[in-house]
Amino acid sequence: MALRRIDPASDRAVYRQIADHLRADIESHERPPGSQLPSESSLVADYGVSRVTARRALSVLVTDGLAISEHGKGWFVRRRPPVKRLSSDRFARRHEGKAAFTVDMEANERKFSVEVIYVGQGDAPPEITSRLGLPPGTAVLVRRRRYLVEGQPTEFATSYIPLDIAAGTPIEQENPGPGGIYGRMEDHGLVFERYDEEISARMPTEDEARHLSLPAGSPVLHLVRTAVASGRVVEVCDTIMDSAAFVLFYSLPAR
Amino acid sequence: MALRRIDPASDRAVYRQIADHLRADIESHERPPGSQLPSESSLVADYGVSRVTARRALSVLVTDGLAISEHGKGWFVRRRPPVKRLSSDRFARRHEGKAAFTVDMEANERKFSVEVIYVGQGDAPPEITSRLGLPPGTAVLVRRRRYLVEGQPTEFATSYIPLDIAAGTPIEQENPGPGGIYGRMEDHGLVFERYDEEISARMPTEDEARHLSLPAGSPVLHLVRTAVASGRVVEVCDTIMDSAAFVLFYSLPAR
DNA sequence: CACGAGGACTCGTGTACACAAGTGGAATCG
DNA sequence: CGATTCCACTTGTGTACACGAGTCCTCGTG
Numbered sequence: 001m002a003l004r005r006i007d008p009a010s011d012r013a014v015y016r017q018i019a020d021h022l023r024a025d026i027e028s029h030e031r032p033p034g035s036q037l038p039s040e041s042s043l044v045a046d047y048g049v050s051r052v053t054a055r056r057a058l059s060v061l062v063t064d065g066l067a068i069s070e071h072g073k074g075w076f077v078r079r080r081p082p083v084k085r086l087s088s089d090r091f092a093r094r095h096e097g098k099a100a101f102t103v104d105m106e107a108n109e110r111k112f113s114v115e116v117i118y119v120g121q122g123d124a125p126p127e128i129t130s131r132l133g134l135p136p137g138t139a140v141l142v143r144r145r146r147y148l149v150e151g152q153p154t155e156f157a158t159s160y161i162p163l164d165i166a167a168g169t170p171i172e173q174e175n176p177g178p179g180g181i182y183g184r185m186e187d188h189g190l191v192f193e194r195y196d197e198e199i200s201a202r203m204p205t206e207d208e209a210r211h212l213s214l215p216a217g218s219p220v221l222h223l224v225r226t227a228v229a230s231g232r233v234v235e236v237c238d239t240i241m242d243s244a245a246f247v248l249f250y251s252l253p254a255r
Numbered sequence: 256m257a258l259r260r261i262d263p264a265s266d267r268a269v270y271r272q273i274a275d276h277l278r279a280d281i282e283s284h285e286r287p288p289g290s291q292l293p294s295e296s297s298l299v300a301d302y303g304v305s306r307v308t309a310r311r312a313l314s315v316l317v318t319d320g321l322a323i324s325e326h327g328k329g330w331f332v333r334r335r336p337p338v339k340r341l342s343s344d345r346f347a348r349r350h351e352g353k354a355a356f357t358v359d360m361e362a363n364e365r366k367f368s369v370e371v372i373y374v375g376q377g378d379a380p381p382e383i384t385s386r387l388g389l390p391p392g393t394a395v396l397v398r399r400r401r402y403l404v405e406g407q408p409t410e411f412a413t414s415y416i417p418l419d420i421a422a423g424t425p426i427e428q429e430n431p432g433p434g435g436i437y438g439r440m441e442d443h444g445l446v447f448e449r450y451d452e453e454i455s456a457r458m459p460t461e462d463e464a465r466h467l468s469l470p471a472g473s474p475v476l477h478l479v480r481t482a483v484a485s486g487r488v489v490e491v492c493d494t495i496m497d498s499a500a501f502v503l504f505y506s507l508p509a510r
Numbered sequence: 511c512a513c514g515a516g517g518a519c520t521c522g523t524g525t526a527c528a529c530a531a532g533t534g535g536a537a538t539c540g
Numbered sequence: 541c542g543a544t545t546c547c548a549c550t551t552g553t554g555t556a557c558a559c560g561a562g563t564c565c566t567c568g569t570g
Contacts, residue, residue, distance in 0.1 A: 072532030
Protein backbone atom coordinates (compact mmCIF):
# COMPACT_ATOMS: atom_id res chain seq x y z
CA MET A 1 0.00 0.00 0.00
CA ALA A 2 2.97 2.21 -0.68
CA LEU A 3 2.17 5.72 -1.83
CA ARG A 4 2.03 5.54 -5.58
CA ARG A 5 1.90 8.15 -8.25
CA ILE A 6 0.51 8.22 -11.74
CA ASP A 7 3.13 8.12 -14.46
CA PRO A 8 2.04 10.86 -16.88
CA ALA A 9 4.49 9.60 -19.51
CA SER A 10 2.95 6.13 -19.52
CA ASP A 11 0.76 5.01 -22.40
CA ARG A 12 -1.46 3.33 -19.86
CA ALA A 13 -4.58 5.26 -19.05
CA VAL A 14 -4.69 6.95 -15.66
CA TYR A 15 -7.70 4.98 -14.46
CA ARG A 16 -5.91 1.74 -15.38
CA GLN A 17 -2.82 2.77 -13.44
CA ILE A 18 -4.93 3.46 -10.36
CA ALA A 19 -6.68 0.10 -10.80
CA ASP A 20 -3.27 -1.57 -11.14
CA HIS A 21 -2.13 -0.09 -7.82
CA LEU A 22 -5.24 -1.30 -6.03
CA ARG A 23 -5.08 -4.69 -7.70
CA ALA A 24 -1.49 -5.15 -6.57
CA ASP A 25 -2.51 -4.33 -3.00
CA ILE A 26 -5.36 -6.83 -3.16
CA GLU A 27 -3.31 -9.63 -4.70
CA SER A 28 -0.54 -9.14 -2.14
CA HIS A 29 -3.17 -9.28 0.63
CA GLU A 30 -2.11 -5.86 1.86
CA ARG A 31 -5.78 -5.17 1.32
CA PRO A 32 -7.41 -8.36 2.61
CA PRO A 33 -10.84 -9.70 1.56
CA GLY A 34 -13.61 -7.67 3.16
CA SER A 35 -11.44 -4.63 3.80
CA GLN A 36 -12.61 -1.24 2.67
CA LEU A 37 -10.99 0.30 -0.38
CA PRO A 38 -10.27 4.03 -0.60
CA SER A 39 -13.42 6.03 -1.16
CA GLU A 40 -13.93 7.76 -4.46
CA SER A 41 -13.27 11.14 -2.89
CA SER A 42 -9.99 10.00 -1.33
CA LEU A 43 -8.81 8.67 -4.69
CA VAL A 44 -9.75 12.06 -6.14
CA ALA A 45 -7.63 13.76 -3.49
CA ASP A 46 -4.71 11.30 -3.54
CA TYR A 47 -4.30 11.04 -7.28
CA GLY A 48 -5.60 14.45 -8.33
CA VAL A 49 -8.12 13.02 -10.75
CA SER A 50 -11.81 13.61 -11.27
CA ARG A 51 -14.40 11.50 -9.58
CA VAL A 52 -15.37 9.94 -12.91
CA THR A 53 -11.83 8.65 -13.35
CA ALA A 54 -11.69 7.34 -9.79
CA ARG A 55 -14.94 5.46 -10.32
CA ARG A 56 -13.67 4.08 -13.60
CA ALA A 57 -10.63 2.66 -11.81
CA LEU A 58 -12.79 0.99 -9.18
CA SER A 59 -15.18 -0.41 -11.77
CA VAL A 60 -12.25 -2.16 -13.45
CA LEU A 61 -11.77 -4.10 -10.22
CA VAL A 62 -15.46 -5.00 -10.18
CA THR A 63 -15.22 -6.42 -13.69
CA ASP A 64 -12.21 -8.44 -12.55
CA GLY A 65 -14.23 -9.80 -9.66
CA LEU A 66 -11.89 -8.25 -7.11
CA ALA A 67 -14.10 -5.55 -5.61
CA ILE A 68 -17.71 -4.64 -4.93
CA SER A 69 -19.40 -1.38 -4.01
CA GLU A 70 -22.06 -0.90 -1.37
CA HIS A 71 -24.33 2.08 -1.68
CA GLY A 72 -23.73 4.57 1.09
CA LYS A 73 -20.94 2.49 2.59
CA GLY A 74 -18.01 2.32 0.22
CA TRP A 75 -15.94 -0.03 -1.91
CA PHE A 76 -14.67 -3.30 -0.51
CA VAL A 77 -12.31 -6.09 -1.46
CA ARG A 78 -14.52 -8.96 -2.49
CA ARG A 79 -14.94 -11.58 0.18
CA ARG A 80 -14.63 -15.05 -1.29
CA PRO A 81 -17.21 -17.56 -0.12
CA PRO A 82 -15.88 -20.71 1.51
CA VAL A 83 -14.41 -22.95 -1.14
CA LYS A 84 -15.94 -26.35 -1.51
CA ARG A 85 -15.17 -29.37 -3.59
CA LEU A 86 -17.87 -31.21 -5.40
CA SER A 87 -16.74 -34.79 -5.64
CA SER A 88 -18.58 -35.95 -8.69
CA ASP A 89 -16.80 -39.21 -9.18
CA ARG A 90 -18.80 -42.36 -9.17
CA PHE A 91 -17.42 -43.58 -5.84
CA ALA A 92 -18.40 -40.57 -3.78
CA ARG A 93 -21.76 -39.94 -5.37
CA ARG A 94 -23.79 -42.43 -3.36
CA HIS A 95 -21.88 -43.06 -0.18
CA GLU A 96 -23.92 -44.70 2.60
CA GLY A 97 -27.14 -43.44 1.10
CA LYS A 98 -26.12 -39.82 1.45
CA ALA A 99 -26.23 -37.30 -1.37
CA ALA A 100 -22.91 -36.29 -2.92
CA PHE A 101 -23.40 -32.77 -1.60
CA THR A 102 -23.70 -34.01 1.99
CA VAL A 103 -20.61 -36.18 1.64
CA ASP A 104 -18.65 -33.27 0.19
CA MET A 105 -19.68 -30.91 2.94
CA GLU A 106 -18.92 -33.34 5.75
CA ALA A 107 -15.56 -34.17 4.19
CA ASN A 108 -14.71 -30.48 4.15
CA GLU A 109 -16.20 -29.80 7.60
CA ARG A 110 -18.52 -27.11 6.37
CA LYS A 111 -21.81 -26.05 7.89
CA PHE A 112 -24.43 -26.20 5.22
CA SER A 113 -28.15 -26.13 4.77
CA VAL A 114 -30.68 -26.55 2.03
CA GLU A 115 -33.70 -24.35 1.40
CA VAL A 116 -36.43 -25.98 -0.61
CA ILE A 117 -37.95 -23.27 -2.76
CA TYR A 118 -40.53 -25.19 -4.70
CA VAL A 119 -41.59 -28.79 -5.13
CA GLY A 120 -44.50 -29.56 -7.39
CA GLN A 121 -45.70 -30.01 -10.91
CA GLY A 122 -44.63 -27.48 -13.47
CA ASP A 123 -43.52 -26.87 -17.02
CA ALA A 124 -39.99 -27.64 -18.06
CA PRO A 125 -38.09 -25.49 -20.57
CA PRO A 126 -37.79 -27.06 -24.06
CA GLU A 127 -34.10 -27.91 -23.62
CA ILE A 128 -35.06 -29.91 -20.53
CA THR A 129 -37.99 -31.82 -22.04
CA SER A 130 -35.77 -32.64 -24.98
CA ARG A 131 -33.18 -34.16 -22.65
CA LEU A 132 -35.91 -36.06 -20.82
CA GLY A 133 -37.18 -37.43 -24.14
CA LEU A 134 -40.59 -35.86 -23.61
CA PRO A 135 -42.66 -33.68 -25.96
CA PRO A 136 -42.27 -29.93 -25.40
CA GLY A 137 -44.68 -28.56 -22.83
CA THR A 138 -45.09 -31.83 -20.92
CA ALA A 139 -45.71 -31.25 -17.23
CA VAL A 140 -42.99 -32.67 -14.97
CA LEU A 141 -42.14 -32.68 -11.31
CA VAL A 142 -40.00 -29.65 -10.49
CA ARG A 143 -37.78 -29.59 -7.42
CA ARG A 144 -36.10 -26.25 -6.92
CA ARG A 145 -33.76 -25.61 -4.01
CA ARG A 146 -30.99 -23.37 -2.78
CA TYR A 147 -27.88 -24.56 -0.96
CA LEU A 148 -26.19 -22.43 1.65
CA VAL A 149 -22.66 -23.03 2.86
CA GLU A 150 -21.79 -21.34 6.14
CA GLY A 151 -24.86 -19.17 5.74
CA GLN A 152 -23.92 -17.98 2.29
CA PRO A 153 -26.01 -19.08 -0.72
CA THR A 154 -23.72 -20.78 -3.20
CA GLU A 155 -25.82 -23.03 -5.37
CA PHE A 156 -29.22 -22.94 -6.98
CA ALA A 157 -30.48 -26.24 -8.39
CA THR A 158 -33.60 -27.33 -10.23
CA SER A 159 -34.41 -30.99 -10.86
CA TYR A 160 -36.91 -32.10 -13.47
CA ILE A 161 -38.39 -35.60 -13.15
CA PRO A 162 -40.99 -37.24 -15.43
CA LEU A 163 -44.36 -37.45 -13.69
CA ASP A 164 -44.77 -41.16 -14.36
CA ILE A 165 -41.73 -41.74 -12.17
CA ALA A 166 -42.44 -39.19 -9.47
CA ALA A 167 -46.23 -39.25 -9.09
CA GLY A 168 -47.46 -40.84 -5.90
CA THR A 169 -43.97 -41.33 -4.44
CA PRO A 170 -42.01 -39.48 -1.74
CA ILE A 171 -40.18 -37.75 -4.61
CA GLU A 172 -43.10 -35.33 -4.56
CA GLN A 173 -42.40 -34.50 -0.91
CA GLU A 174 -40.08 -31.74 0.23
CA ASN A 175 -37.93 -34.33 1.97
CA PRO A 176 -37.94 -37.54 -0.04
CA GLY A 177 -36.16 -39.51 2.70
CA PRO A 178 -32.76 -41.21 3.01
CA GLY A 179 -30.77 -41.42 -0.21
CA GLY A 180 -32.82 -38.63 -1.72
CA ILE A 181 -34.80 -38.96 -4.90
CA TYR A 182 -32.28 -41.41 -6.32
CA GLY A 183 -32.94 -43.69 -3.37
CA ARG A 184 -36.69 -43.59 -3.99
CA MET A 185 -36.18 -44.32 -7.66
CA GLU A 186 -34.10 -47.37 -6.78
CA ASP A 187 -36.88 -48.46 -4.39
CA HIS A 188 -39.11 -48.61 -7.45
CA GLY A 189 -36.70 -50.87 -9.29
CA LEU A 190 -34.85 -48.35 -11.40
CA VAL A 191 -31.21 -49.31 -11.96
CA PHE A 192 -28.87 -46.37 -12.46
CA GLU A 193 -26.48 -46.64 -15.36
CA ARG A 194 -24.69 -43.33 -15.56
CA TYR A 195 -24.74 -39.61 -14.88
CA ASP A 196 -23.82 -37.27 -17.74
CA GLU A 197 -22.67 -33.84 -16.66
CA GLU A 198 -22.19 -30.81 -18.85
CA ILE A 199 -20.30 -27.84 -17.45
CA SER A 200 -20.09 -24.33 -18.76
CA ALA A 201 -19.36 -20.91 -17.33
CA ARG A 202 -20.92 -17.55 -18.05
CA MET A 203 -21.93 -14.30 -16.47
CA PRO A 204 -25.03 -14.58 -14.30
CA THR A 205 -28.36 -13.08 -15.22
CA GLU A 206 -29.59 -10.42 -12.83
CA ASP A 207 -31.97 -12.97 -11.31
CA GLU A 208 -29.19 -15.45 -10.68
CA ALA A 209 -26.95 -12.78 -9.22
CA ARG A 210 -29.74 -11.83 -6.82
CA HIS A 211 -30.54 -15.41 -5.80
CA LEU A 212 -26.88 -16.22 -5.14
CA SER A 213 -26.04 -12.80 -3.65
CA LEU A 214 -23.33 -12.49 -6.27
CA PRO A 215 -21.47 -9.26 -6.81
CA ALA A 216 -21.19 -7.89 -10.32
CA GLY A 217 -18.34 -9.31 -12.33
CA SER A 218 -18.42 -12.79 -10.83
CA PRO A 219 -19.14 -15.64 -13.22
CA VAL A 220 -21.30 -18.67 -12.47
CA LEU A 221 -20.69 -22.30 -13.22
CA HIS A 222 -23.57 -24.00 -14.97
CA LEU A 223 -23.87 -27.75 -14.56
CA VAL A 224 -26.54 -29.87 -16.21
CA ARG A 225 -26.73 -33.44 -14.96
CA THR A 226 -28.68 -36.08 -16.85
CA ALA A 227 -29.29 -39.24 -14.85
CA VAL A 228 -29.91 -42.40 -16.85
CA ALA A 229 -31.50 -45.43 -15.19
CA SER A 230 -32.98 -48.57 -16.70
CA GLY A 231 -32.43 -47.24 -20.21
CA ARG A 232 -34.17 -43.90 -19.87
CA VAL A 233 -33.48 -40.41 -18.59
CA VAL A 234 -35.05 -40.23 -15.13
CA GLU A 235 -33.87 -36.79 -14.04
CA VAL A 236 -32.33 -33.64 -15.44
CA CYS A 237 -30.78 -31.37 -12.83
CA ASP A 238 -29.86 -27.81 -13.77
CA THR A 239 -27.47 -26.18 -11.31
CA ILE A 240 -26.10 -22.65 -11.12
CA MET A 241 -23.12 -22.22 -8.81
CA ASP A 242 -21.10 -19.34 -7.50
CA SER A 243 -17.86 -20.01 -9.32
CA ALA A 244 -15.79 -18.55 -6.49
CA ALA A 245 -17.25 -21.11 -4.11
CA PHE A 246 -16.74 -24.24 -6.15
CA VAL A 247 -14.06 -26.35 -7.66
CA LEU A 248 -15.60 -29.30 -9.45
CA PHE A 249 -13.61 -32.48 -9.16
CA TYR A 250 -13.71 -35.47 -11.50
CA SER A 251 -11.69 -38.62 -11.25
CA LEU A 252 -11.61 -40.51 -14.53
CA PRO A 253 -10.27 -44.06 -14.50
CA ALA A 254 -7.97 -44.82 -17.43
CA ARG A 255 -9.72 -47.43 -19.59
CA MET B 256 -35.86 -3.94 -32.51
CA ALA B 257 -39.10 -2.08 -32.01
CA LEU B 258 -38.80 1.61 -31.19
CA ARG B 259 -38.61 1.81 -27.45
CA ARG B 260 -38.84 4.65 -25.03
CA ILE B 261 -37.52 5.25 -21.58
CA ASP B 262 -40.13 5.08 -18.83
CA PRO B 263 -39.41 8.15 -16.68
CA ALA B 264 -41.70 6.83 -13.94
CA SER B 265 -39.72 3.61 -13.61
CA ASP B 266 -37.43 3.05 -10.65
CA ARG B 267 -34.98 1.45 -13.04
CA ALA B 268 -32.12 3.70 -14.07
CA VAL B 269 -32.21 5.04 -17.59
CA TYR B 270 -28.97 3.37 -18.61
CA ARG B 271 -30.32 0.04 -17.38
CA GLN B 272 -33.51 0.47 -19.38
CA ILE B 273 -31.49 1.14 -22.53
CA ALA B 274 -29.33 -1.89 -21.78
CA ASP B 275 -32.49 -3.98 -21.27
CA HIS B 276 -33.79 -2.96 -24.69
CA LEU B 277 -30.54 -3.91 -26.40
CA ARG B 278 -30.26 -7.13 -24.40
CA ALA B 279 -33.77 -8.15 -25.46
CA ASP B 280 -32.85 -7.54 -29.10
CA ILE B 281 -29.69 -9.62 -28.72
CA GLU B 282 -31.36 -12.50 -26.91
CA SER B 283 -34.17 -12.64 -29.48
CA HIS B 284 -31.54 -12.68 -32.23
CA GLU B 285 -33.03 -9.56 -33.79
CA ARG B 286 -29.47 -8.35 -33.35
CA PRO B 287 -27.45 -11.41 -34.35
CA PRO B 288 -23.90 -12.16 -33.20
CA GLY B 289 -21.41 -9.96 -35.01
CA SER B 290 -23.94 -7.31 -35.93
CA GLN B 291 -23.24 -3.69 -35.13
CA LEU B 292 -25.05 -2.12 -32.21
CA PRO B 293 -26.27 1.49 -32.32
CA SER B 294 -23.38 3.93 -31.98
CA GLU B 295 -23.11 6.02 -28.85
CA SER B 296 -24.21 9.11 -30.74
CA SER B 297 -27.28 7.41 -32.16
CA LEU B 298 -28.29 6.26 -28.68
CA VAL B 299 -27.82 9.87 -27.56
CA ALA B 300 -30.13 11.02 -30.36
CA ASP B 301 -32.71 8.21 -30.04
CA TYR B 302 -33.09 8.25 -26.27
CA GLY B 303 -32.25 11.88 -25.58
CA VAL B 304 -29.57 11.01 -23.05
CA SER B 305 -26.00 12.14 -22.62
CA ARG B 306 -23.12 10.23 -24.13
CA VAL B 307 -21.98 9.14 -20.69
CA THR B 308 -25.33 7.46 -20.07
CA ALA B 309 -25.28 5.82 -23.50
CA ARG B 310 -21.81 4.43 -22.83
CA ARG B 311 -22.92 3.21 -19.42
CA ALA B 312 -25.73 1.25 -21.06
CA LEU B 313 -23.36 -0.36 -23.53
CA SER B 314 -20.82 -1.19 -20.84
CA VAL B 315 -23.51 -3.14 -18.98
CA LEU B 316 -23.71 -5.42 -22.01
CA VAL B 317 -19.94 -5.82 -21.99
CA THR B 318 -20.02 -6.92 -18.37
CA ASP B 319 -22.72 -9.43 -19.29
CA GLY B 320 -20.52 -10.76 -22.07
CA LEU B 321 -23.04 -9.77 -24.72
CA ALA B 322 -21.20 -6.95 -26.50
CA ILE B 323 -17.75 -5.66 -27.31
CA SER B 324 -16.49 -2.32 -28.55
CA GLU B 325 -13.91 -1.77 -31.27
CA HIS B 326 -12.04 1.49 -31.26
CA GLY B 327 -12.97 3.58 -34.26
CA LYS B 328 -15.46 1.04 -35.53
CA GLY B 329 -18.35 0.73 -33.12
CA TRP B 330 -20.08 -1.64 -30.73
CA PHE B 331 -20.92 -5.16 -31.79
CA VAL B 332 -22.91 -8.12 -30.55
CA ARG B 333 -20.34 -10.56 -29.26
CA ARG B 334 -19.64 -13.31 -31.71
CA ARG B 335 -19.63 -16.61 -29.88
CA PRO B 336 -16.77 -18.88 -30.86
CA PRO B 337 -17.84 -22.26 -32.20
CA VAL B 338 -19.03 -24.41 -29.34
CA LYS B 339 -17.03 -27.53 -28.72
CA ARG B 340 -17.45 -30.48 -26.45
CA LEU B 341 -14.58 -31.84 -24.53
CA SER B 342 -15.35 -35.50 -24.06
CA SER B 343 -13.40 -36.20 -20.94
CA ASP B 344 -14.81 -39.60 -20.22
CA ARG B 345 -12.48 -42.49 -20.07
CA PHE B 346 -13.75 -44.09 -23.26
CA ALA B 347 -13.16 -41.17 -25.57
CA ARG B 348 -9.89 -39.99 -24.10
CA ARG B 349 -7.55 -42.32 -25.95
CA HIS B 350 -9.42 -43.39 -29.05
CA GLU B 351 -7.23 -44.96 -31.75
CA GLY B 352 -4.16 -43.29 -30.38
CA LYS B 353 -5.56 -39.80 -30.96
CA ALA B 354 -5.69 -37.12 -28.33
CA ALA B 355 -9.09 -36.38 -26.80
CA PHE B 356 -8.98 -32.93 -28.35
CA THR B 357 -8.58 -34.35 -31.86
CA VAL B 358 -11.40 -36.82 -31.35
CA ASP B 359 -13.65 -34.04 -30.07
CA MET B 360 -12.88 -31.78 -32.98
CA GLU B 361 -13.38 -34.44 -35.61
CA ALA B 362 -16.64 -35.54 -33.99
CA ASN B 363 -17.87 -31.96 -34.19
CA GLU B 364 -16.48 -31.38 -37.69
CA ARG B 365 -14.44 -28.38 -36.68
CA LYS B 366 -11.30 -27.08 -38.26
CA PHE B 367 -8.68 -26.74 -35.61
CA SER B 368 -4.99 -26.23 -35.21
CA VAL B 369 -2.42 -26.18 -32.44
CA GLU B 370 0.32 -23.61 -31.98
CA VAL B 371 3.22 -24.79 -29.88
CA ILE B 372 4.42 -21.77 -27.93
CA TYR B 373 7.21 -23.29 -25.88
CA VAL B 374 8.64 -26.71 -25.23
CA GLY B 375 11.62 -27.01 -22.95
CA GLN B 376 12.83 -27.09 -19.40
CA GLY B 377 11.49 -24.52 -17.02
CA ASP B 378 10.33 -23.79 -13.51
CA ALA B 379 6.90 -24.88 -12.39
CA PRO B 380 4.78 -22.79 -10.00
CA PRO B 381 4.65 -24.14 -6.43
CA GLU B 382 1.08 -25.42 -6.78
CA ILE B 383 2.26 -27.51 -9.74
CA THR B 384 5.36 -28.99 -8.15
CA SER B 385 3.25 -29.85 -5.12
CA ARG B 386 0.85 -31.80 -7.34
CA LEU B 387 3.77 -33.51 -9.04
CA GLY B 388 5.18 -34.52 -5.67
CA LEU B 389 8.40 -32.62 -6.32
CA PRO B 390 10.21 -30.08 -4.13
CA PRO B 391 9.42 -26.43 -4.93
CA GLY B 392 11.66 -24.97 -7.59
CA THR B 393 12.41 -28.29 -9.28
CA ALA B 394 12.98 -27.88 -13.02
CA VAL B 395 10.44 -29.74 -15.15
CA LEU B 396 9.60 -30.09 -18.81
CA VAL B 397 7.15 -27.39 -19.81
CA ARG B 398 4.94 -27.78 -22.87
CA ARG B 399 2.91 -24.65 -23.59
CA ARG B 400 0.51 -24.47 -26.50
CA ARG B 401 -2.47 -22.65 -27.86
CA TYR B 402 -5.44 -24.31 -29.57
CA LEU B 403 -7.33 -22.56 -32.32
CA VAL B 404 -10.78 -23.62 -33.47
CA GLU B 405 -11.82 -22.26 -36.85
CA GLY B 406 -9.01 -19.74 -36.63
CA GLN B 407 -10.07 -18.44 -33.24
CA PRO B 408 -7.89 -19.08 -30.19
CA THR B 409 -9.98 -20.84 -27.57
CA GLU B 410 -7.64 -22.71 -25.29
CA PHE B 411 -4.27 -22.13 -23.68
CA ALA B 412 -2.67 -25.17 -22.09
CA THR B 413 0.54 -25.80 -20.19
CA SER B 414 1.75 -29.30 -19.33
CA TYR B 415 4.35 -29.95 -16.67
CA ILE B 416 6.21 -33.29 -16.75
CA PRO B 417 8.96 -34.48 -14.40
CA LEU B 418 12.33 -34.44 -16.13
CA ASP B 419 13.16 -38.03 -15.21
CA ILE B 420 10.20 -39.07 -17.33
CA ALA B 421 10.61 -36.64 -20.21
CA ALA B 422 14.38 -36.30 -20.60
CA GLY B 423 15.79 -37.96 -23.69
CA THR B 424 12.37 -38.93 -25.07
CA PRO B 425 10.24 -37.48 -27.90
CA ILE B 426 8.22 -35.79 -25.14
CA GLU B 427 10.88 -33.07 -25.38
CA GLN B 428 10.09 -32.55 -29.07
CA GLU B 429 7.49 -30.14 -30.38
CA ASN B 430 5.62 -33.06 -31.92
CA PRO B 431 5.98 -36.13 -29.72
CA GLY B 432 4.42 -38.46 -32.32
CA PRO B 433 1.20 -40.53 -32.49
CA GLY B 434 -0.73 -40.74 -29.24
CA GLY B 435 1.03 -37.64 -27.96
CA ILE B 436 3.03 -37.56 -24.75
CA TYR B 437 0.78 -40.18 -23.14
CA GLY B 438 1.69 -42.57 -25.96
CA ARG B 439 5.40 -42.00 -25.38
CA MET B 440 4.97 -42.54 -21.65
CA GLU B 441 3.24 -45.85 -22.32
CA ASP B 442 6.11 -46.76 -24.65
CA HIS B 443 8.34 -46.49 -21.60
CA GLY B 444 6.20 -48.87 -19.63
CA LEU B 445 4.08 -46.42 -17.66
CA VAL B 446 0.56 -47.73 -17.01
CA PHE B 447 -2.08 -45.05 -16.68
CA GLU B 448 -4.43 -45.39 -13.75
CA ARG B 449 -6.57 -42.29 -13.75
CA TYR B 450 -6.92 -38.64 -14.65
CA ASP B 451 -8.09 -36.23 -11.96
CA GLU B 452 -9.60 -33.03 -13.25
CA GLU B 453 -10.44 -29.91 -11.28
CA ILE B 454 -12.62 -27.27 -12.85
CA SER B 455 -13.21 -23.70 -11.78
CA ALA B 456 -14.30 -20.49 -13.43
CA ARG B 457 -13.13 -16.94 -12.96
CA MET B 458 -12.51 -13.70 -14.77
CA PRO B 459 -9.39 -13.78 -16.95
CA THR B 460 -6.27 -11.84 -16.18
CA GLU B 461 -5.34 -9.25 -18.77
CA ASP B 462 -2.68 -11.62 -20.12
CA GLU B 463 -5.17 -14.42 -20.54
CA ALA B 464 -7.69 -12.14 -22.17
CA ARG B 465 -5.04 -11.06 -24.64
CA HIS B 466 -3.84 -14.59 -25.40
CA LEU B 467 -7.38 -15.84 -25.97
CA SER B 468 -8.60 -12.66 -27.70
CA LEU B 469 -11.32 -12.48 -25.08
CA PRO B 470 -13.52 -9.45 -24.76
CA ALA B 471 -13.95 -7.89 -21.35
CA GLY B 472 -16.62 -9.50 -19.22
CA SER B 473 -16.15 -13.02 -20.51
CA PRO B 474 -15.12 -15.59 -17.91
CA VAL B 475 -12.63 -18.40 -18.46
CA LEU B 476 -12.83 -22.01 -17.45
CA HIS B 477 -9.78 -23.25 -15.62
CA LEU B 478 -9.07 -26.98 -15.77
CA VAL B 479 -6.19 -28.68 -14.00
CA ARG B 480 -5.63 -32.29 -15.01
CA THR B 481 -3.40 -34.57 -12.97
CA ALA B 482 -2.43 -37.78 -14.77
CA VAL B 483 -1.49 -40.72 -12.56
CA ALA B 484 0.44 -43.65 -14.03
CA SER B 485 2.24 -46.52 -12.33
CA GLY B 486 1.56 -45.03 -8.92
CA ARG B 487 2.91 -41.54 -9.48
CA VAL B 488 1.84 -38.24 -10.99
CA VAL B 489 3.38 -38.11 -14.44
CA GLU B 490 1.84 -34.91 -15.77
CA VAL B 491 -0.05 -31.86 -14.58
CA CYS B 492 -1.83 -29.95 -17.32
CA ASP B 493 -3.11 -26.45 -16.62
CA THR B 494 -5.67 -25.24 -19.15
CA ILE B 495 -7.42 -21.91 -19.56
CA MET B 496 -10.42 -21.96 -21.87
CA ASP B 497 -12.73 -19.41 -23.38
CA SER B 498 -15.90 -20.32 -21.50
CA ALA B 499 -18.11 -19.32 -24.40
CA ALA B 500 -16.35 -21.85 -26.61
CA PHE B 501 -16.51 -24.85 -24.35
CA VAL B 502 -18.93 -27.15 -22.71
CA LEU B 503 -17.08 -29.77 -20.71
CA PHE B 504 -18.73 -33.15 -20.77
CA TYR B 505 -18.32 -35.94 -18.25
CA SER B 506 -19.99 -39.31 -18.29
CA LEU B 507 -19.88 -40.96 -14.88
CA PRO B 508 -20.79 -44.65 -14.70
CA ALA B 509 -23.03 -45.50 -11.73
CA ARG B 510 -21.04 -47.74 -9.38
C1' DC C 511 -4.45 4.08 -61.90
C1' DA C 512 -2.04 4.52 -57.49
C1' DC C 513 -1.32 7.03 -53.64
C1' DG C 514 -2.02 10.29 -50.07
C1' DA C 515 -4.56 13.98 -47.71
C1' DG C 516 -8.84 15.11 -45.64
C1' DG C 517 -12.79 14.64 -43.28
C1' DA C 518 -16.53 12.37 -41.07
C1' DC C 519 -17.44 9.04 -38.33
C1' DT C 520 -16.35 5.87 -34.47
C1' DC C 521 -14.79 4.87 -29.48
C1' DG C 522 -11.22 6.18 -25.41
C1' DT C 523 -10.15 9.11 -21.76
C1' DG C 524 -10.45 12.98 -19.14
C1' DT C 525 -12.60 17.35 -16.81
C1' DA C 526 -16.37 19.70 -13.81
C1' DC C 527 -20.71 19.80 -11.93
C1' DA C 528 -25.46 18.53 -9.94
C1' DC C 529 -28.69 16.06 -7.35
C1' DA C 530 -30.61 11.58 -5.44
C1' DA C 531 -30.26 8.10 -2.11
C1' DG C 532 -28.22 4.86 1.38
C1' DT C 533 -25.47 4.64 5.96
C1' DG C 534 -24.10 5.61 10.38
C1' DG C 535 -22.95 8.34 14.12
C1' DA C 536 -23.72 12.53 16.82
C1' DA C 537 -26.80 15.67 18.71
C1' DT C 538 -31.18 16.76 20.31
C1' DC C 539 -35.71 16.26 22.16
C1' DG C 540 -39.28 14.12 24.93
C1' DC D 541 -32.66 6.61 28.80
C1' DG D 542 -34.75 5.96 24.24
C1' DA D 543 -36.29 7.60 20.07
C1' DT D 544 -35.86 10.86 16.41
C1' DT D 545 -33.62 14.28 13.75
C1' DC D 546 -29.87 15.89 11.55
C1' DC D 547 -25.59 15.91 9.29
C1' DA D 548 -21.52 14.24 7.17
C1' DC D 549 -20.10 10.83 4.57
C1' DT D 550 -20.67 7.32 1.08
C1' DT D 551 -22.08 5.61 -3.75
C1' DG D 552 -25.66 6.03 -7.86
C1' DT D 553 -27.14 8.44 -11.79
C1' DG D 554 -27.27 12.05 -14.77
C1' DT D 555 -25.70 16.45 -17.51
C1' DA D 556 -22.28 19.01 -20.77
C1' DC D 557 -17.99 19.47 -22.65
C1' DA D 558 -13.09 18.67 -24.53
C1' DC D 559 -9.56 16.38 -26.88
C1' DG D 560 -7.12 12.09 -28.51
C1' DA D 561 -6.99 8.31 -31.58
C1' DG D 562 -8.52 4.51 -34.73
C1' DT D 563 -11.28 3.50 -39.10
C1' DC D 564 -12.93 4.06 -43.43
C1' DC D 565 -14.48 6.36 -47.35
C1' DT D 566 -13.92 10.18 -50.67
C1' DC D 567 -11.63 13.25 -53.29
C1' DG D 568 -7.80 15.20 -55.47
C1' DT D 569 -3.23 15.01 -57.22
C1' DG D 570 0.65 13.16 -59.61
